[in-house]
Amino acid sequence: MNRGMDGVMPRTPRLEDESYLDIMQSVRNFAIREMFPQVAQQAEAGHAQTGETGQQPVSTLAAVWKRLMRSQQQRTWTKIADSVAAEAPTFKRELEAAETQRPGRLTYRSDFVVPRYAAHPIHLQPGGYVGDPLAGLVFHHGTRVFYQGQNDQDELHRGVAASLALPADGKVLRVLDLGCSIGQCTTAIKLLQPQAEVHGMDVSLPLLRYAHRRATDLGIDVHFTQGLAEQTGFADRQFDAVLTYILFHEVPQPLFLPILREIHRVLRPGGTLTIVDAPNDPQLPAGNRLWLEFDARYNCEPYSPAFVACDLPNLLRQAGFESVQSGPTPSFLTRTTAVRPAG
Amino acid sequence: MPTDLADSGVPQPEQEPAFLRDPALDQLLDAVLALTAELWIERDRRIILEQLLTANGVLAPAAVETHRSDAALQAQRDAAREALVHRVMGGFKGGSEQ
Numbered sequence: 001m002n003r004g005m006d007g008v009m010p011r012t013p014r015l016e017d018e019s020y021l022d023i024m025q026s027v028r029n030f031a032i033r034e035m036f037p038q039v040a041q042q043a044e045a046g047h048a049q050t051g052e053t054g055q056q057p058v059s060t061l062a063a064v065w066k067r068l069m070r071s072q073q074q075r076t077w078t079k080i081a082d083s084v085a086a087e088a089p090t091f092k093r094e095l096e097a098a099e100t101q102r103p104g105r106l107t108y109r110s111d112f113v114v115p116r117y118a119a120h121p122i123h124l125q126p127g128g129y130v131g132d133p134l135a136g137l138v139f140h141h142g143t144r145v146f147y148q149g150q151n152d153q154d155e156l157h158r159g160v161a162a163s164l165a166l167p168a169d170g171k172v173l174r175v176l177d178l179g180c181s182i183g184q185c186t187t188a189i190k191l192l193q194p195q196a197e198v199h200g201m202d203v204s205l206p207l208l209r210y211a212h213r214r215a216t217d218l219g220i221d222v223h224f225t226q227g228l229a230e231q232t233g234f235a236d237r238q239f240d241a242v243l244t245y246i247l248f249h250e251v252p253q254p255l256f257l258p259i260l261r262e263i264h265r266v267l268r269p270g271g272t273l274t275i276v277d278a279p280n281d282p283q284l285p286a287g288n289r290l291w292l293e294f295d296a297r298y299n300c301e302p303y304s305p306a307f308v309a310c311d312l313p314n315l316l317r318q319a320g321f322e323s324v325q326s327g328p329t330p331s332f333l334t335r336t337t338a339v340r341p342a343g
Numbered sequence: 344m345p346t347d348l349a350d351s352g353v354p355q356p357e358q359e360p361a362f363l364r365d366p367a368l369d370q371l372l373d374a375v376l377a378l379t380a381e382l383w384i385e386r387d388r389r390i391i392l393e394q395l396l397t398a399n400g401v402l403a404p405a406a407v408e409t410h411r412s413d414a415a416l417q418a419q420r421d422a423a424r425e426a427l428v429h430r431v432m433g434g435f436k437g438g439s440e441q
Contacts, residue, residue: 015391019384027376063362064372070360071373075380298360 002090008218009152012141013083024076025145027068035065040287062290070298072145073124080141081126084134091134098213106212108205108226115228117252117303118203124300129181129204136182136210154184156331160245161188163329165272165337167240172196176239176266178229178259179203179247183211187220189243196240198222201232230258237268246333249278253306260319267340273321275312279334280326282309312336370434378431 003011012018039062084091099106114130121128125142129135143151150156166172172193177186180200190198200222202208208224215222227233229247242263248256263273284292292308295301313324313336321338329335361369396402412420 015388016384019387020380022387023380023383027379060363063364066362067369067372068376070362071376075373075377079380 007153008214009140009144010137012080013087017080017083017141020079021076021141021144024072024079025148027072028145029148031065031068031072035061035068036287036291039065039290040285043286043290046286066294066298069294070124073299076145077123077125077138077142081132081138084138084141088134091137095209095213098216099209102212102216105215105222106208106224108208112205112226114203117255120302121300122250128300129202129207133206134210135204135206136208136213139207140182140210140214150331151184154188157184157245158188158191159330160185160243160276161192163274163276163335164189164192164241164243165274165339167270167272167339169270172240174239175199176201176232176234176242178232178242178244178263179250180211180224180245181207183208183215183222183224185243185245186211186222186224187215187218190220190222199234199239200224201227201229203228230255230262232262232266234266236265237271239266239271240268241272241274242267243274243276245276247277248275248312249301249304249307252303253310256307256310257315257319260315260321264320264340269340270342271340273316273338273340275336275338276329276333277336278304278308279328279332280308280310280312282311284308373434374431381427381431 001013003013003015005011012021039059042059042061119128119130121131123146125135125139126132127135129139132138140151147156164175173196175189175193175196175198177183177189177198177200180186180202181204183200186198186200190196200208200211201224202211203226205226208226212224215224225233229244229251244259244263248259251259260273267273281288292305296303296305313326316324316336316338320340322341323339324336325338326334326336359369363369363372393407397404
């Protein structure tokens with residue numbers, strides 16, 4: 001049954017999915033706001049006792065917290081993935097219809113090989129981003145729980161788009177949203193920079209097909225291309241600004257520098273890079289480290305600790321960027337900007 | 344190729360972890376979560392349903408309290424109840440011990 005839209009968010013296939021996501025959000029709120037402060041306190045106390053990081057004794061409370069966080073995540077995804085799968089033919093027809101309705105705005109090759117590093121069940125989503133043809137719709141619904149009300153009308157993504165660093169000369173004719181997922185930032189950028197040709201690139205075709213369908217429904221003219229952040233296939237110097245929104249903590253550490261060099265290559269001199277991602281902090285308090293390590297191992301975020309520990313400003317300079325600046329955002333994320341030197 | 348290098352660190356699928364001392368405790372907590380969610384989706388729907396029925400004058404409030412099912416509805420209720428037990432208790436069938 002098509003239950004219509006709430007603004008730019010499709011309603012879930014069934015009312016009970018909506019109720020289920022609501023209560024999973026409540027459970028997650030409870031675990032994070034009411035349990036985790038004590039879990040963190042215990043971890044800090046263990047840290048103070050042993051003087052070690054990452055080796056805290058595991059309390060019963062921490063174990064229960066981990067179980068709840070993992071079960072909440074597993075059950076959220078399973079519920080919405082099953083519900084979407086039950087109406088798979090309808091949703092697949094809608095993706096195909098969008099491609100017929102607006103050809104040329106979604107580019108992919110049938111012989112594209114998804115690297116193994118991107119094929120894991122990220123965040124425990126069944127099939128990850130690449131293994132389920134309807135992963136885009138599943139992702140859009142499931143991430144409502146994670147974003148705690150900042151996802152329904154692209155609220156957080158609109159904020160990220162508004163924080164895009166722009167070239168000093170004011171020329172913004174082509175923008176790239178690298179690791180664009182379902183295109184929430186891509187469309188938000190186009191709304192703010194209507195004169196620009198805005199491109200979204202992602203490794204996942206299921207996410208891109210949904211992004212394309214979504215942009216088509218919203219009537220926002222953007223381009224989506226399947227590709228690798230480390231090897232985009234775009235020509236040299238063709239973008240005025242590049243955004244990566246929560247891309248880097250989802251790629252393995254050996255790719256950090258190659259991706260930054262690739263972005264540097266496709267930016268024109270004076271072009272700007274904006275990275276919105278997890279904060280880099282090699283000296284995390286014990287409580288935060290416990291969460292980070294839990295996420296890495298049990299929430300299928302395997303590459304995140306290496307990103308948190310890396311020296312991003314130094315990597316940016318190694319890749320040829322200058323004017324590197326970092327600062328907090330209204331969310332839990334950090335915004336880092338850099339410029340490809342002119343000339 | 345940097346991509347080949349990156350692929351060397353891909354995590355391997357592993358068995359469902361047990362965070363608590365006994366895997367049964369993990370399954371129990373998971374079942375409590377499932378049960379809470381099942382309870383809520385039904386209660387949420389009932390709140391909406393009762394409001395609609397009352398507002399539209401379809402039912403008097405006592406009609407549900409005093410209801411007796413016919414055989415067909417009873418069979419439907421029985422099947423739904425069995426399915427609920429399997430959803431909530433499914434984890435206890437074993438297969439994820441460490």
